[in-house]
């Protein structure tokens with residue numbers, strides 16, 4: 001393919017920069033600017049790179065086709081880490097007819113040349129962008145091909161069921177339907193397991209928004225401060241202190257969290273406070289999780305119940321605060337108890353957040369959004385197949401063919417899909 005060039009290191013001052021070149025006649029084009037040719041593939045050679053624009057002592061590595069990252073002829077130039085030097089070397093090569101690489105284009109070529117499949121190519125970027133050791137580990141596994149292995153095994157199982165189904169249609173008396181059903185259920189469970197991994201990875205990657213809501217003066221701002229470990233939000237004994245919402249990013253346990261403190265929920269004639277309550281309700285609506293806080297020292301009151309009814313229960317943790325002052329008679333049956341003031345009980349809330357978000361163990365594999373979409377389609381296909389099984393075997397077979405196509409697309413991409421713009425466009429340049 002046409003030769004491409006890009007800086008593989010981040011632009012800026014460093015000890016070295018690495019310039020990456022891949023494609024036809026990479027070696028010849030680079031050698032025109034070197035004092036001596038690159039004699040041996042995959043060996044580091046000390047050379048002078050000189051053109052009208054720039055001169056620098058560099059180390060260069062030539063990879064002969066197909067024994068390189070991309071599977072094409074490649075050259076890597078390590079120059080001194082001044083961005084101007086790297087830029088002028090790249091300009092020299094662009095003047096010599098090379099093209100600037102698109103984001104992810106080296107990895108895209110590696111994919112096209114069969115050096116890796118699509119799940120591995122996607123993992124390359126995830127690995128680079130992983131911000132926690134858990135995600136890093138998951139990315140490494142996917143890069144090693146463990147996700148592909150699981151998809152391939154799923155695909156084999158689907159093929160197997162299809163063979164069974166075919167046999168059942170041809171010789172109905174010889175094949176037991178229950179055995180087909182059992183195999184389908186197994187496929188279902190494995191697909192769900194992968195989707196679960198994808199969701200966990202997604203939460204660890206993107207984080208969640210956690211809104212603290214409740215009536216005025218119950219200690220929402222105090223709890224916000226206890227969770228984020230700083231005096232972020234104003235605390236006072238006057239009800240209605242917080243009017244706007246206050247956000248602070250933090251990491252709670254393993255989860256990156258945007259904590260949002262909101263105005264106390266109550267009916268009020270003050271127009272500014274009314275606006276605050278509206279904002280709070282909107283944030284609650286959009287939140288991944290809500291902590292509904294009440295004052296446990298006075299107890300779970302009718303007013304609390306009224307406000308609690310405004311919130312979706314399944315994404316809500318109920319927390320009774322001010323436990324240092326003792327407990328009122330009535331309490332919410334599922335409440336966790338804390339003292340935001342004395343910072344007790346906070347760990348239990350963090351645990352509950354992990355439980356509610358289903359982060360029980362770190363993800364073993366990194367599954368991308370694209371892959372998750374296809375896994376969910378596969379899940380739907382297998383569900384359909386199960387439903388159709390006893391009535392129309394042909395229709396069930398069609399469902400499974402659809403599952404097969406989705407699983408194949410997961411690993412190989414779709415011929416119709418513009419991969420460079422869908423999958424690789426969020427890569428770094430030079431990767």
Ligand SMILES: Nc1nc2c(c(=O)[nH]1)N(C=O)[C@@H](CNc1ccc(C(=O)N[C@@H](CCC(=O)O)C(=O)O)cc1)CN2
Pocket residue numbers: 063066067068069076115
């Ligand atoms: N200098 C350099 N370091 C790097 C990379 C790179 O491209 N260049 N990588 C980029 O991500 C990673 C390593 N990945 C690589 C993967 C394959 C090949 C390669 O040359 N493969 C050949 C030869 C295999 C062999 O000798 O065993 C091949 O597959 O045919 C190189 C690097 C991290 N470090």
Ligand SMILES: Nc1nc2c(ncn2[C@@H]2O[C@H](COP(=O)(O)OP(=O)(O)OP(=O)(O)O)[C@@H](O)[C@H]2O)c(=O)[nH]1
Pocket residue numbers: 215216217218219220221222223234235236237238239240241242243262263264265321322323324325338339340341342
């Ligand atoms: N004893 C005790 N007092 C607390 C606790 N948490 C908060 N308070 C007090 O309760 C009062 C209200 O606290 P805030 O955190 O401002 O309450 P809020 O829910 O944000 O109130 P608004 O912003 O008005 O809705 C303050 O005087 C706090 O010091 C606690 O755990 N124990």
Ligand SMILES: [Mg+2]
Pocket residue numbers: 220221222233234235241242261262
């Ligand atoms: Mg407040």
